[in-house]
Amino acid sequence: MPESDTLTTAKPPFDVDKIRADFPVLSQKVNGKPLVYLDNAATTQKPRRVIDKVQQFDSEEYGTVRRGSYKLSEQATRMFEDVRQKVADLFGAADKKEIIFTSGTTQAINLVAHSFGKQFVKEGDEIIISNIEHHANTVPWQVLCEEKGAHLKVIPVNDRGELIMEEYEKLLSPRTRMVAVNHISNALGTINPVKEIARLAHAAGAKVLIDGAQSTAHMKLDVQDLDCDFYTFSGHKMYAPSGVGGLYGKYDLLKEMPPYVTGGDMIRQVTLEKTLYADPPARFEAGTPPITQVMGLGEAIDYLQEIGFDKIAEYEHALLEYGTRVLSEIDGLTIIGTAAHKASILSFNIDVIHPHDMVTLLDQDGISARGGHHCAQPTMKRFQVTATTRASASFYNKFEELDALAASVRRAIKLFS
């Protein structure tokens, strides 16, 4: 890193080496080179205390939740509900009853599409998504529209990958039932103006779901200030174990929605003739939940809160700016997604190298990045590419790792020229 560079010599707001020491996986070598992990938009690595919490809970405290009348179960239930409160606090929710645990964002969006859709979407109604959604926030709505005879409308984006808000306003109509957009695009890194999107949707009488898969690990949230009706997240993208995530929903709305999955623990009373459903959140948590993973999620939230989201956002923005610059200096490299408000996701293409060759070559230099369509084929089509190479940074990444990325890209170009 050049000494004269004011951007990069700006001191990180925390000791990055100390942070890195919290993540056992980061100290390994890959293909004889130090691991440079830059696929954080796909999934994040786990800090030691999350790993330890999971192991300790399973070793000493494991029990079923909300069922047993014995110490292990009662204790596990209390801890489980404490994590629900932590998620509520993290999101700024009014009440922990507004937090539903799911397996992740995909299941959370499917829950809303099915349950809200069943109750509120009729033939001829309209659902709005954007052109830069993950398939998880596209396919459930397509399926719903097919089933109901409703219409799917798509907010276009400009060449920087930003939603064209004037076009969005034109799409809103008295028939719009739901506007479902991501907070941050996984393929491009665009941070969407979700508060304004929600305000406009509500003015038109529509509800709003924000896909927060890419945002919850990187920024401070306040769902009441955003005034969204639903907000979804994935634990494994916020340093917690895979297999747990969830949904925030306004309680008055959740109460009106039928169950999505049915079975045990989501009922008030079952007779062979009729079942009375439990109130939310239990109504939407049929079956034994991912108990251990929820404990890991709680620990990950504590860890993130202790570092501080202001510091995380500040440092990751510096990584974005630095990465953007070192990549932009490479001849033949095009960054796809150049929104004014962006998260630390760098999607790029090299004129002479296909992304799948690029990521294989990066891997040979110890760099884990992603090549492909990122489960966002409509986004790829909008930018007239079949795939991109994507490097996504976290607060445990260093400026030097982005230098290593740029150097590896240059070596690959030389090899292919």
Place this chain on the structure above:
Amino acid sequence: MSYDNELYQQVILDHNRKPRNFREMPEATHSCHGFNPLCGDDYTVYLKINDDDVIEEVSFMGSGCAISKASSSLMTGFLKGKNIDETKLVFDEFHRMVLGEMDPETQEHHLGKLALFKGIREFPSRIKCASLSWHSMMGALAKSENVTTE
């Protein structure tokens, strides 16, 4: 800064830069479109087969990664002049080699320089790149219009 790269050998890089037999073939007797939905590799393979079941001409057209393009290019050069039985035998050997079921260094084979794709077995996510056009070629022989790696 030079690579000694087992996967991206000079032959493969050369065929990626300058693919051979890279054209559409209006006079083809057989053709098949192949597509890998995971990565977008997308090629059509064309064959012109005479009455003696010999491949007189073979070409391909499309887009994709270096491995898929070089593999397609080398395949077309290799198959020209082969009859259908020889072609099916070579397909089988190539297929088993990239899956790691046949080692061209210890086992008898008819792959010639195609054996340089042996290293692909170390890269499981790339096996489909190397074999896509081979599947398309077999699809063309079977008179299929499309094949997919999924």
